[in-house]
Amino acid sequence: MSLAHHPSEELLLDFAAGRLEHGPALVLKAHLGACPDCRGETARLEAVGGVLMAALPAAPRADDALARALARIEAPERPDLRAPIEVGLPELLAGERLGPRRWLAPGLWLRRLEPEGRSRFNTYLLHTSPGRRLPRHGHQGAEYVCVLEGAFSDATGRYGAGDFACGDEELVHEPLAEAGEACLCLISTQGRLRMHSLIGRVLQPVAGV
Numbered sequence: 709m710s711l712a713h714h715p716s717e718e719l720l721l722d723f724a725a726g727r728l729e730h731g732p733a734l735v736l737k738a739h740l741g742a743c744p745d746c747r748g749e750t751a752r753l754e755a756v757g758g759v760l761m762a763a764l765p766a767a768p769r770a771d772d773a774l775a776r777a778l779a780r781i782e783a784p785e786r787p788d789l790r791a792p793i794e795v796g797l798p799e800l801l802a803g804e805r806l807g808p809r810r811w812l813a814p815g816l817w818l819r820r821l822e823p824e825g826r827s828r829f830n831t832y833l834l835h836t837s838p839g840r841r842l843p844r845h846g847h848q849g850a851e852y853v854c855v856l857e858g859a860f861s862d863a864t865g866r867y868g869a870g871d872f873a874c875g876d877e878e879l880v881h882e883p884l885a886e887a888g889e890a891c892l893c894l895i896s897t898q899g900r901l902r903m904h905s906l907i908g909r910v911l912q913p914v915a916g917v
């Protein structure tokens with residue numbers, strides 16, 4: 709079954725070019741693991757990028773060092789997007805340092821990924837029991853979400869397993885986990901959440917997001 713919600717082409721391009729910070733890139737990778745369409749699109753964008761690079765006027769010999777430096781930037785870090793990406797959680801989070809599970813309320817917990825260096829993004833797994841609604845909140849910047857298990861909905865739509873949700877500082881929402889199955893999401897949020905409810909403000913110091 710094809711997915712309902714996908715990242716923008718601009719975001720895929722940033723990913724292909726290695727311009728995304730680690731947290732958002734990880735969320736995008738989770739989606740790519742579940743979405744052959746976006747994998748194909750990312751590979752296409754990467755190929756277009758390669759053609760554009762090749763079409764640049766040849767650097768004079770004196771600029772050889774620059775060309776070699778550029779090649780080094782381009783080459784090693786790029787994931788091989790034509791290879792199938794394992795979507796399984798252990799594979800996706802292999803090598804990540806996961807913090808302790810923080811219990812927030814019955815059926816509601818999160819686990820932060822410890823960033824390697826300074827990061828503008830908080831990245832975490834959020835588990836929500838079936839039928840639970842999250843406190844109403846806004847954002848200081850971009851928010852990227854990939855649903856790993858279950859489903860949730862908010863005013864912008866319904867998001868099932870594999871779907872990619874993208875928000876910004878305009879988005880204020882209170883996501884509701886669908887009945888039946890717990891919802892597990894990988895989330896990367898720029899800055900802190902803006903809590904719009906008392907319960908949210910009470911939970912925020914515990915959650916640390």
Ligand SMILES: [Zn+2]
Binds near residue numbers: 739746747
């Ligand atoms: Zn997709």
